Amino acid sequence: MFSGDTFKNIRVYWLAFVAYWGIILFGYDTGIAGGVVSQPYFETSFGLVNADGSINKSKDTEVSSNVVSVLQAGAFFGALGSAPISAWLGRRLTLIGFTIIFVIGAILTTVAGGSRGIAYIYGGRVISGLGIGGISAVAPTYVSECSPKNVRGRITGCFQIMVAIGVMISYFINLGVGLHMANSPNVWRIPFGFQLVPAGLMCLGLCTVKESPRWLASKGYVAEAIANLAYLRREPYDSDEVRREFAEIEAAIREEQEARKGLGLKEAFLGKGNFVRFVIAFVIFLLQQWSGQNSVGYYAPQIFSSIGYSGTTNSLLASGIYGIVKVVATALFVFFFVESLGRKASLFISAMGMGITFFIIGTILKTHPVVTPLAGQSAPPPSPSSKGMAAMLYIYVCFYSMGWGPLPWVYVADIFPTRTRHYGLAVGSGSQWLWNFVVAKVTPTLETDLGFKLFMMFATINIGGMAVFSLFLPETKGRSLEEMDIIFGSVSAESREVFIERALDHSEVKSQPSIDKQI
Numbered sequence: 001m002f003s004g005d006t007f008k009n010i011r012v013y014w015l016a017f018v019a020y021w022g023i024i025l026f027g028y029d030t031g032i033a034g035g036v037v038s039q040p041y042f043e044t045s046f047g048l049v050n051a052d053g054s055i056n057k058s059k060d061t062e063v064s065s066n067v068v069s070v071l072q073a074g075a076f077f078g079a080l081g082s083a084p085i086s087a088w089l090g091r092r093l094t095l096i097g098f099t100i101i102f103v104i105g106a107i108l109t110t111v112a113g114g115s116r117g118i119a120y121i122y123g124g125r126v127i128s129g130l131g132i133g134g135i136s137a138v139a140p141t142y143v144s145e146c147s148p149k150n151v152r153g154r155i156t157g158c159f160q161i162m163v164a165i166g167v168m169i170s171y172f173i174n175l176g177v178g179l180h181m182a183n184s185p186n187v188w189r190i191p192f193g194f195q196l197v198p199a200g201l202m203c204l205g206l207c208t209v210k211e212s213p214r215w216l217a218s219k220g221y222v223a224e225a226i227a228n229l230a231y232l233r234r235e236p237y238d239s240d241e242v243r244r245e246f247a248e249i250e251a252a253i254r255e256e257q258e259a260r261k262g263l264g265l266k267e268a269f270l271g272k273g274n275f276v277r278f279v280i281a282f283v284i285f286l287l288q289q290w291s292g293q294n295s296v297g298y299y300a301p302q303i304f305s306s307i308g309y310s311g312t313t314n315s316l317l318a319s320g321i322y323g324i325v326k327v328v329a330t331a332l333f334v335f336f337f338v339e340s341l342g343r344k345a346s347l348f349i350s351a352m353g354m355g356i357t358f359f360i361i362g363t364i365l366k367t368h369p370v371v372t373p374l375a376g377q378s379a380p381p382p383s384p385s386s387k388g389m390a391a392m393l394y395i396y397v398c399f400y401s402m403g404w405g406p407l408p409w410v411y412v413a414d415i416f417p418t419r420t421r422h423y424g425l426a427v428g429s430g431s432q433w434l435w436n437f438v439v440a441k442v443t444p445t446l447e448t449d450l451g452f453k454l455f456m457m458f459a460t461i462n463i464g465g466m467a468v469f470s471l472f473l474p475e476t477k478g479r480s481l482e483e484m485d486i487i488f489g490s491v492s493a494e495s496r497e498v499f500i501e502r503a504l505d506h507s508e509v510k511s512q513p514s515i516d517k518q519i
Contacts, residue, residue, distance in 0.1 A: 009151055011232050016143045016155045018205030020162040022099060022135035024198045027166025029132055030436075031297055031323070032191045033068045033125070035174030035316060039187040046118050061444045063118065070122050072437030074105075074129020075136065079433050082134040083426035091142035091212045095135060096203060102131025103199050109192040113185045121188075128195070129433075137429035141421050144413035145214040146232055148245075153343075153477065156413050157334035160406030164330045166198075167297055168323030175316040217249050225249075251502070252417055252485065255495075273488040277415050280473065281428035284408045287466045289435035291351075292358060292458030293400050295443040296322070296393065306447055307361070307370060307389040309382050318390055325394045329401035337402065342477045343411055347470035350403020355462030357396040361389045362455035369452075404466060408432075414476040415484050 036042055037060075043049055048060045078098065086094040108124030140159055147155045173194060177187050210232065216225035226246055230237040233245070296303050304318040337346070368385035382390070408428070416424035446454050474487050 015209045019139040021198045021202035023162035024166040027163035028170045031167035031170035037064045065444045069440040071125045071129040074126040075133030076433040078130035078133025079137040079429035082137040086138045098131045098134035106195040137425045140413045141425045145212040156410045157406040159409045164327040171320040171323040281412045282431040285432035326397045329398040333402040346403040351466035353399030355459045357392045358455045358459035361392045362452045365452035
């Protein structure tokens with residue numbers, strides 16, 4: 001795990017660590033709402049309880065789905081709007097801007113309550129969503145463009161580790177306030193207010209990192225691009241490694257400029273070898289969102305209640321354990337297997353494993369239905385069948401974490417050239433948030449109406465859709481970003497080599513004797 005390459009690329013790891021604080025926000029924000037709205041004090045404070053003390057089920061379902069899903073609605077627009085902004089301002093400044101937007105939304109959700117009703121939470125979640133959507137699109141682009149190809153999958157895959165850490169933290173904060181502050185506004189103010197911590201750390205950290213060399217080169221800032229590339233690689237500016245990598249970057253940019261001179265957005269999306277990449281970016285996230293993970297992740301307390309973990313403490317504790325398993329499984333895969341197993345095999349095994357575990361859960365729930373305790377009765381301990389279904393959920397998230405969790409972000413960041421990568425990530429992230437919104441909105445209703453059939457539905461999608469789709473994807477493991485044009489047919493291998501040799505022959509590296517003073 002900690003080879004010489006790890007320390008050689010320590011500046012790239014630091015850059016990813018900083019950029020991915022925003023992804024902790026992504027995970028935290030998606031995990032926190034389901035636990036907050038399930039707290040009895042929240043339900044009482046926001047009018048979700050009938051006069052006789054029972055929960056107004058239809059209103060509770062509506063508010064739950066709205067609080068969770070409006071974040072995704074804002075994120076969808078933030079992700080799509082991030083593409084032109086990051087192309088204009090650069091990756092680093094764009095991330096700072098979207099983080100500030102997020103902070104405004106987090107403050108609104110934190111101060112809700114009393115005369116400031118549920119509308120403050122809805123409004124704050126939408127604004128936070130704009131920030132999260134932009135961050136989720138730009139951060140993987142930024143990290144991918146700064147990472148060397150031999151560790152790019154591992155570093156880019158840290159995205160999902162950070163998502164999992166954010167979700168896990170949200171579960172335990174909900175558990176903590178549910179146990180120790182259950183009868184105060186802190187059940188939502190502490191969980192929503194905590195968002196400001198990673199947001200502040202990210203803003204400070206972004207002041208310590210460099211702009212993407214690939215973005216700088218695409219804008220003609222050659223000297224600064226070479227300086228930043230040498231800094232990130234911890235090499236002299238005129239080393240063979242830096243000269244070769246920058247020549248590849250320049251060659252790819254010059255090819256794109258020559259082939260698409262005078263052409264606009266239409267060519268970027270529909271040009272040779274491009275359209276299929278945008279289709280992959282859209283479909284891979286559509287399938288990821290319908291894998292069942294987000295339904296479990298957003299509504300973990302409710303899902304665990306549906307399989308027999310009755311009572312707030314039981315369901316929140318089971319959710320917290322689920323979060324821990326997800327973090328550990330994701331970290332093991334990203335650090336030890338992502339660069340050895342390959343993208344296709346990982347996605348296929350992951351989808352099959354998820355489908356099988358969901359079929360098992362659905363079968364157990366069908367044959368051993370859960371008996372819900374009556375109002376006023378204490379929650380019984382989970383039955384053996386409930387424990388078996390919980391174990392299957394923990395195994396399920398291990399399979400998710402070894403493929404369909406981290407790899408869609410890695411794969412989409414892999415396949416686009418510099419000039420269209422921000423559009424590709426924006427489309428992928430927009431698709432992710434669009435279907436994220438749909439899944440978050442319909443899950444409470446599906447869970448109520450379908451019962452065990454919900455798990456059967458997700459199992460069918462896992463095996464019939466995701467496993468089959470993964471078999472048709474080109475393998476990208478160990479290939480440089482500039483080689484993707486060859487894989488997708490935008491340019492021939494022979495033509496690319498000519499461009500690289502030309503870039504090496506006419507490289508401006510030799511004419512920059514002052515650059516080493518900047519490093």
